Amino acid sequence: MTRTGDRRAWAALALAVAAAPASALADVEFYQTVDRTEVGTDDTFRVTVVVSEAPEGSQVQFPASNDFEQLSRSQSTQMSYSLGGGGSGVIQRVQKWVLVLRANRAGNLTLPPAVLVTPNHTYKTEALKLTVKPGRVSDPNAARAQRPPNPFQGFPGFGFPEDTDEPRAGMPEPEIPRSDSDLFLKAYLDKEELYVGEQATLSLYVFSRLDLSSVDALTMPKLEGFWSEDLDSPSQLVGEQRLVGGVPYRAFLLKRRVLFPVRAGALTVQPAEAEITTGFLFAGRRLHRKGNAVEVKVKPLPPGGPANATSVGRWRLSEEVSQTQVNLGEPITVKVALEGQGNLKTVVLPPLTAPPALKVYDPTTTDKATSSRGVMGGRRLQEYLVMPQQTGTFTVPGLVFDYFDSETGRYESSRTDPFSVTVLPGANGVSATASGPRFPAALEDPAQKNKLELTGLRPLRYQARFQSPEVPLWTRPFFLPVAAGAPAAFLGALLLGMARTALTTEDAAKKKRKQARAARARLAAAEKLKAAGRPDQFYGEVEKALLGFLDAKLGQPVAGLTRDRLMEVMAAAGVSEDRRRSIAAALEVCEMGRYAPGGGNAARGQALDQAAAAMEGWDAR
Amino acid sequence: MTAALLLASVLSQAYYTPAEAQAVFGQANDAYYKEDYAAAQQGFQKLLDHGYGGSDVLYNLGTLYLAKGRLGEAVLYLERARRAGRAADVEGNLAMAKAKQLDQVVGAAAEEPFLQRVVAATSEPFFSWAFLVLWVGAFAGFGLFLVLRPGRRGWALAAGALALFAALGAGSVSAVHYTVATTVTEAVVLAPELKAREFPKDSGKVSFEVHAGLKVRLLETAGPFVRIRLPNGLEGWTEKDGVAAL
Numbered sequence: 001m002t003r004t005g006d007r008r009a010w011a012a013l014a015l016a017v018a019a020a021p022a023s024a025l026a027d028v029e030f031y032q033t034v035d036r037t038e039v040g041t042d043d044t045f046r047v048t049v050v051v052s053e054a055p056e057g058s059q060v061q062f063p064a065s066n067d068f069e070q071l072s073r074s075q076s077t078q079m080s081y082s083l084g085g086g087g088s089g090v091i092q093r094v095q096k097w098v099l100v101l102r103a104n105r106a107g108n109l110t111l112p113p114a115v116l117v118t119p120n121h122t123y124k125t126e127a128l129k130l131t132v133k134p135g136r137v138s139d140p141n142a143a144r145a146q147r148p149p150n151p152f153q154g155f156p157g158f159g160f161p162e163d164t165d166e167p168r169a170g171m172p173e174p175e176i177p178r179s180d181s182d183l184f185l186k187a188y189l190d191k192e193e194l195y196v197g198e199q200a201t202l203s204l205y206v207f208s209r210l211d212l213s214s215v216d217a218l219t220m221p222k223l224e225g226f227w228s229e230d231l232d233s234p235s236q237l238v239g240e241q242r243l244v245g246g247v248p249y250r251a252f253l254l255k256r257r258v259l260f261p262v263r264a265g266a267l268t269v270q271p272a273e274a275e276i277t278t279g280f281l282f283a284g285r286r287l288h289r290k291g292n293a294v295e296v297k298v299k300p301l302p303p304g305g306p307a308n309a310t311s312v313g314r315w316r317l318s319e320e321v322s323q324t325q326v327n328l329g330e331p332i333t334v335k336v337a338l339e340g341q342g343n344l345k346t347v348v349l350p351p352l353t354a355p356p357a358l359k360v361y362d363p364t365t366t367d368k369a370t371s372s373r374g375v376m377g378g379r380r381l382q383e384y385l386v387m388p389q390q391t392g393t394f395t396v397p398g399l400v401f402d403y404f405d406s407e408t409g410r411y412e413s414s415r416t417d418p419f420s421v422t423v424l425p426g427a428n429g430v431s432a433t434a435s436g437p438r439f440p441a442a443l444e445d446p447a448q449k450n451k452l453e454l455t456g457l458r459p460l461r462y463q464a465r466f467q468s469p470e471v472p473l474w475t476r477p478f479f480l481p482v483a484a485g486a487p488a489a490f491l492g493a494l495l496l497g498m499a500r501t502a503l504t505t506e507d508a509a510k511k512k513r514k515q516a517r518a519a520r521a522r523l524a525a526a527e528k529l530k531a532a533g534r535p536d537q538f539y540g541e542v543e544k545a546l547l548g549f550l551d552a553k554l555g556q557p558v559a560g561l562t563r564d565r566l567m568e569v570m571a572a573a574g575v576s577e578d579r580r581r582s583i584a585a586a587l588e589v590c591e592m593g594r595y596a597p598g599g600g601n602a603a604r605g606q607a608l609d610q611a612a613a614a615m616e617g618w619d620a621r
Numbered sequence: 622m623t624a625a626l627l628l629a630s631v632l633s634q635a636y637y638t639p640a641e642a643q644a645v646f647g648q649a650n651d652a653y654y655k656e657d658y659a660a661a662q663q664g665f666q667k668l669l670d671h672g673y674g675g676s677d678v679l680y681n682l683g684t685l686y687l688a689k690g691r692l693g694e695a696v697l698y699l700e701r702a703r704r705a706g707r708a709a710d711v712e713g714n715l716a717m718a719k720a721k722q723l724d725q726v727v728g729a730a731a732e733e734p735f736l737q738r739v740v741a742a743t744s745e746p747f748f749s750w751a752f753l754v755l756w757v758g759a760f761a762g763f764g765l766f767l768v769l770r771p772g773r774r775g776w777a778l779a780a781g782a783l784a785l786f787a788a789l790g791a792g793s794v795s796a797v798h799y800t801v802a803t804t805v806t807e808a809v810v811l812a813p814e815l816k817a818r819e820f821p822k823d824s825g826k827v828s829f830e831v832h833a834g835l836k837v838r839l840l841e842t843a844g845p846f847v848r849i850r851l852p853n854g855l856e857g858w859t860e861k862d863g864v865a866a867l
Contacts, residue, residue, distance in 0.1 A: 228667060316627075416784055457717065458713045460653055460681045460685075461648050461680055463643070463646075464642070464643065464646045464668075464673075464674055464681075465676075465677060466639070466674065466675050467675035470705070470745075472745055472798065473750060473753065474749060474799055478754065483752075483757075486760035487760050489760065489782070490760040490763050495768055496739060496762060497767050606677060
């Protein structure tokens with residue numbers, strides 16, 4: 001709503017016209033208007049009751065109905081003066097009331113007429129018909145309701161600078177509660193949707209149309225799912241004028257906290273509660289009020305980011321080294337600083353890593369939290385003490401801090417450059433050695449020893465001998481055949497030998513039998529020579545038959561052996577003595593017959609019989 | 622099938638010449654020292670994929686994973702390197718990896734079982750080849766004994782008996798290798814965190830959790846689950862993909 005003048009100016013004008021002649025007053029005019037005919041149950045609307053030239057002692061009865069709730073009422077008076085045709089002036093006094101109402105239910109409702117009761121007459125306005133829908137209905141007058149630029153803005157005595165229909169930036173216009181509409185708590189969150197770890201600001205206000213004395217106890221809700229920290233806790237109540245749905249309120253900030261959600265999902269900030277004292281001194285009243293819950297949607301960080309990028313905000317990493325060339329035993333200070341916007345308390349700086357030759361001690365950490373325009377941030381400083389352990393030049397790798405920038409929606413990295421440190425043997429080391437002392441001080445100081453310690457990973461192997469993955473020998477196809485084949489081959493050879501021996505033994509017996517048969521055959525042939533008149537041939541054949549028989553039976557050639565040797569061989573072969581004598585006698589007869597063939601057929605027949613008897617009785621020996 | 626595998630093996634061996642393989646190895650080493658771990662890993666892995674394995678490649682790959690902080694893979698490849706040949710650097714980095722391992726198996730024997738210690742201390746190819754040669758030699762000696770004339774063959778019998786005795790010794794060691802290889806399957810936990818359940822089901826109650834780098838024994842499989850046994854006898858079913866056999 002816009003007011004068109006200063007209250008004090010209007011009051012002065014009213015005093016001036018009060019002295020004017022009563023005859024100059026015009027007729028009574030009385031009516032009421034509404035700024036919209038279609039509203040929602042959650043909307044407020046304005047009814048303007050205007051009365052012009054109301055007589056002294058008049059009373060206005062405003063429209064009252066159970067279907068409507070009156071949220072506020074304001075009054076203004078306007079007086080104008082104009083010259084009439086007869087030269088006398090005409091003063092017109094117009095009084096205007098603006099009622100802010102809200103429907104209690106949906107439907108086609110009728111707002112009763114307003115009534116003006118004068119000493120002489122009673123006036124009524126027309127009733128107003130409204131269509132009320134559940135919830136909210138867009139206000140067609142909203143665009144027109146925007147305030148035009150006020151050319152007198154800032155000049156004292158003009159306008160009402162504290163009156164504004166525009167909500168404060170970041171603070172939506174609150175909904176007036178149906179009960180306790182004179183005094184209520186309202187919590188705002190500056191974001192409806194944010195990422196895990198991103199900052200949101202929770203503001204808690206008390207809206208009042210009463211005289212607020214103090215807020216005695218404020219109970220903030222448990223902020224489950226959030227990491228929170230106070231940003232603003234006013235020690236004194238400082239109000240500011242606010243129009244809420246056309247109703248003037250004074251809004252007092254009670255608390256402002258920054259919230260950093262720690263998990264994704266739909267999170268709810270539960271209502272705050274407060275004990276509030278209104279009025280002053282003996283008229284004071286203590287009221288309990290409970291605020292509203294606020295919901296916020298928390299999104300997880302987008303996938304695909306670095307694993308250690310858990311911080312959200314905008315950060316810059318820096319590093320500072322006290323010196324890059326030191327003597328052995330002298331420490332170096334490395335300061336690692338992270339500064340920017342975000343939740344400083346939860347950031348984790350990348351640890352300083354160095355070669356084993358540089359011993360890094362645990363850092364000391366200093367935090368300096370700041371807030372700028374409600375955005376939390378600050379600076380975290382970690383100070384490392386680095387003690388060289390060996391001489392040489394060593395490179396300390398740069399650090400990387402990964403974070404998620406919620407404004408750009410991208411993962412970012414802040415890096416520091418690697419730096420090198422040169423460690424020298426020390427002033428008391430080499431020079432002292434050169435100057436003569438046998439054991440210089442540096443060599444006695446453990447801190448200045450060039451410590452050669454087996455630490456860290458063993459280095460990679462420089463050259464490779466490549467091997468195929470080893471397959472156990474027993475899985476190779478030749479293993480079993482070879483392993484089983486060796487004993488099998490041996491057994492085979494053994495069996496073959498035995499078989500061969502067996503076969504060979506059989507052949508010798510056959511041969512003996514064959515030889516024996518041949519000997520007998522030869523003896524039979526000799527019998528044919530008996531009568532042929534050739535005794536030498538006869539006895540030769542008989543002797544050959546006997547010797548052949550002995551060859552077969554003794555298994556060895558006996559031809560050529562002396563008689564004694566033959567006897568020994570036969571004795572060794574187990575031939576009985578009688579048999580030996582018999583054979584010896586037969587051989588003797590044959591020998592005598594061959595060299596002294598004087599005997600007749602009878603002698604030859606006797607020799608033949610002796611040889612046959614020796615041969616025939618052999619197997620029975 | 623066998624012929625196809627053999628052909629594939631021959632082809633894979635021919636992927637690099639020895640000089641090329643050595644160059645890939647050197648490039649991977651250079652990448653490691655420039656902290657380009659991805660390129661170094663790719664190089665070592667390529668060599669392994671194409672049959673150019675061995676203790677050196679396995680050790681370097683394990684050390685690379687250790688530098689990257691991938692404890693499971695680090696222990697896996699260092700253990701494989703250890704199996705391919707014990708060396709001080711392997712033992713050193715393996716000890717460092719195990720020191721970083723999260724799990725403490727309470728009640729585990731200080732040493733591995735006897736058979737596994739025998740396997741760890743002996744070379745399977747050496748003893749298997751020794752067994753095979755001595756075994757064949759022993760029976761060859763016996764065969765000679767049969768063939769040679771009496772009086773000149775006693776040495777063959779003695780040599781055969783001696784070889785047989787030695788073959789049985791080597792064969793015992795080889796048999797231990799065979800027994801361990803066919804009955805004991807060791808594995809390393811690769812997943813950062815792995816739940817061991819009472820039953821091989823997702824709904825099974827979780828008995829305990831193990832973490833990357835822990836060496837376990839695989840007992841049996843059931844679908845996507847495998848039953849593991851810790852050195853102290855603790856057993857549970859866990860996801861097969863979370864472990865890798867040595």
